[in-house]
Amino acid sequence: MTQELHTDIVILGGGIAGLWLLNRVRQQGFDAVLLEKHALGGGQTIASQGIIHGGLKYALSGVLSPASSAIAGMPERWRQCLRGEADVDLRECRLLAPHYFMWSSGGVRSRLKSFLGSKALRGRIDALSPSRYPEFLRDQSLSGTLYQLTDFVVDTPSLLQTLAAPHKDRIFRTGDTPVQLQANEDGSVARLNLQTDEGQISLKAHRYLLCAGEGNGPLLQQMQIAQPAMQTRPLHMLAMHTVHPHPVYLHCIGDSFGMTPLLTITSHPQPDGSWVWYLGGEIAESGMQRSEDEQIAVGKRELKRLFPWVDVDTARWCGFHINRAEPRLPNLQRPDTAYLHSQQNLMLCWPTKLTLSPELGDAVMSALQKQGIAPRIPAPGQNAAQQLSKYFPAPEVSAPRWEGLLP
Numbered sequence: 271m272t273q274e275l276h277t278d279i280v281i282l283g284g285g286i287a288g289l290w291l292l293n294r295v296r297q298q299g300f301d302a303v304l305l306e307k308h309a310l311g312g313g314q315t316i317a318s319q320g321i322i323h324g325g326l327k328y329a330l331s332g333v334l335s336p337a338s339s340a341i342a343g344m345p346e347r348w349r350q351c352l353r354g355e356a357d358v359d360l361r362e363c364r365l366l367a368p369h370y371f372m373w374s375s376g377g378v379r380s381r382l383k384s385f386l387g388s389k390a391l392r393g394r395i396d397a398l399s400p401s402r403y404p405e406f407l408r409d410q411s412l413s414g415t416l417y418q419l420t421d422f423v424v425d426t427p428s429l430l431q432t433l434a435a436p437h438k439d440r441i442f443r444t445g446d447t448p449v450q451l452q453a454n455e456d457g458s459v460a461r462l463n464l465q466t467d468e469g470q471i472s473l474k475a476h477r478y479l480l481c482a483g484e485g486n487g488p489l490l491q492q493m494q495i496a497q498p499a500m501q502t503r504p505l506h507m508l509a510m511h512t513v514h515p516h517p518v519y520l521h522c523i524g525d526s527f528g529m530t531p532l533l534t535i536t537s538h539p540q541p542d543g544s545w546v547w548y549l550g551g552e553i554a555e556s557g558m559q560r561s562e563d564e565q566i567a568v569g570k571r572e573l574k575r576l577f578p579w580v581d582v583d584t585a586r587w588c589g590f591h592i593n594r595a596e597p598r599l600p601n602l603q604r605p606d607t608a609y610l611h612s613q614q615n616l617m618l619c620w621p622t623k624l625t626l627s628p629e630l631g632d633a634v635m636s637a638l639q640k641q642g643i644a645p646r647i648p649a650p651g652q653n654a655a656q657q658l659s660k661y662f663p664a665p666e667v668s669a670p671r672w673e674g675l676l677p
Contacts, residue, residue, distance in 0.1 A: 271469035275654040277301045278646055280462055280475040282449065282489065283482030284441060284665060285315035287621045287630060289433035291479055293358045294631040295638075296437055299645040303473075303655050304441045305449060305464075307485070309668035311430040314483045316668040317507065317592040318624045319536040319548055320429070321370060322348045323421040324394055340607045342394070344625045345420045352424075357631065362435070364428035366538070370421035371404065372521040372531070375414040375576070394420045406516040410579060423519050423536055430667045440655050443665035451478070451492045458614030459493070466661040473654065476643050479634070481619045484595040490618070498611050498618065501598035504591055506557030508549040508569045509672035511586040517545055522576055530555060533572060538670065546672055562589040588675040596622045612637055 279295050281288045284306030295302045309316075325341035350356035352363060372395070396418045400408070403416060434441055450463040462473040480486045487500045517537030524532030534551035549569055557565045566587045573582045597609045597620055604622075608630035611618040617637065621630045 272472050273469060273657065274461075274472045274474065275657050276652050277303055277473065277475050277654040278643075279303075279477050279479060280305065280473055281479045281481055283480065283485060284310040284434075285313055285481065285483055286311065286318075286429070286433075286624055286627050287483070287619050288479070288481035289430065290358060290621075290627045290631050291481060291619065291634055292437055292440065293433055294635055296440070297357065298635065301645065301654070302440060303658060304437070305444050305462075305662075306441065306665045307444055307449075307482075308665065309443075310434055310441070310665050311426065312668035313485065314592065314594060315430065315624070316426055317671050318426060319534065319550055320366060320424045320426045320624070321421055321534070321536065322424060322625045323370065324419065326372065326395060326419055326421070340629070341623070341625055344628065345422060347628045348424075348625070349422075351628070356628075358433070358628070359436075360429070360432055362428075363432040364425035365422065366425050366536070367423040367517070367519040369404075370419045370423060370519050370521070371398075372417040372419055372523060373407075373412070373414060374417075374523045375525075404516075404519075406518045406520075410577075425538070427667050427670065434667065438664050439659065441664055442658050442662035444662055447662075449489075451489060453493050454614075456614065457493070457495075459616050464661075468661075471658070471661070473658075475615075476646075477615050477617060477638065477641075479617045479619055483620070484593050486595065486618060486620070493616065495613065495616075499598040500595055502593040502595050503555075503604070504558050504593050505550065505554040506560065506562075506565050506589055506591055507554050507671070508557075508565060508587065508589050509676060510547045510549070510569070510573075510582065511540070511544060511672075511676050512547060512580070512582075513544050513585075514580050518547065518577075521551070522572075524552065533576070546670070546676075548672070557589070558591070565589045586676045588672055588677070590671055590675060592671070596620050608633060610634060610637060612641070 278300040279302040281292055281304040284304055288304050292302060292304050322345050324345045351358050351360040354361040398416045398418055447464055452460045452463060454460045459478045464471040480489050518535050520535050521531040522533040530552040532552050533549055536548045538546045566589055570582045596605050608626040609620040609622055610633040619630060621627045
């Protein structure tokens with residue numbers, strides 16, 4: 271037996287993109303449901319470092335690139351949300367660090383890159399005197415220059431929980447149940463089919479939003495959509511569990527002419543008062559050529575060189591691979607902005623960076639308005655969320671990737 275349900279909007283994927291958009295469309299009165307296969311944020315979102323950045327790392331050459339221009343206003347946009355003054359209320363989200371820092375060590379090339387970056391982003395970077403250094407770097411013999419950025423760091427699990435909490439009755443975990451998009455002859459989505467023990471559910475909507483990150487690829491294949499295509503950028507991230515008392519939130523600029531910081535470090539508190547340092551940046555990009563043991567060895571060597579007062583040998587380490595999913599651009603370039611592609615009643619969504627989620631929300635809301643899609647009044651007995659709750663539970667928020675991997 272097939273049960274037909276109707277709603278305004280179906281969102282596929284419960285990471286930052288799907289949850290942000292669920293908040294935006296529900297705020298505008300749309301009847302919407304979100305389907306997540308496993309845990310909220312379990313893919314690319316939970317693997318992010320939680321940095322809400324303003325684009326400085328894209329201007330280290332001294333040129334204000336399209337990427338740095340697009341992202342420039344994002345920190346203040348997020349701060350408005352954290353104050354409850356914007357379109358998504360994030361007042362319950364935990365802030366890990368109100369500021370992020372960038373350190374150029376004594377190398378000539380690193381000083382040059384940081385100097386040029388600061389000139390390109392005048393007004394959004396502040397060179398600090400030693401008396402203003404964060405506690406981790408205070409009283410240390412630090413060569414080079416330390417800058418305070420407009421960037422800050424949020425706790426990603428807390429962010430996911432905050433976005434999901436107001437709409438728990440609209441979010442469903444499908445688990446291993448296949449999600450089948452059925453296409454019409456014109457390429458539009460006819461319906462979304464879900465199989466239950468009691469039969470099939472046919473879910474019809476005005477718009478279907480694909481927000482599944484790397485999972486968008488198989489969904490596009492279902493619809494036999496070749497363009498736009500997806501690309502992934504693999505990274506080999508590192509996590510270090512340390513009893514060092516002070517957290518660190520820092521871009522470490524290397525001596526190469528690359529545009530990616532040598533190390534990008536965030537710190538995540540543990541229940542016992544210790545910290546997990548999470549390491550990305552150039553080390554994560556080049557680390558795809560190394561085994562986990564080799565990657566850990568490189569991470570230890572770099573931290574010893576940069577921060578000799580930190581004991582990294584007795585810390586517990588792990589490495590793991592993640593994929594950043596995004597639209598495929600010529601020459602495998604990185605997208606400068608959030609990405610939205612509309613095709614019939616399907617919207618393909620990638621924020622491309624955590625910090626650009628508000629921009630993606632604006633793009634989707636504008637597209638819905640231009641396409642004349644308005645909230646409808648559900649007919650009696652047509653509450654899709656209520657019916658789905660009979661078969662599918664609410665998903666949990668994903669745990670950080672290092673949990674269960676650290677020895």
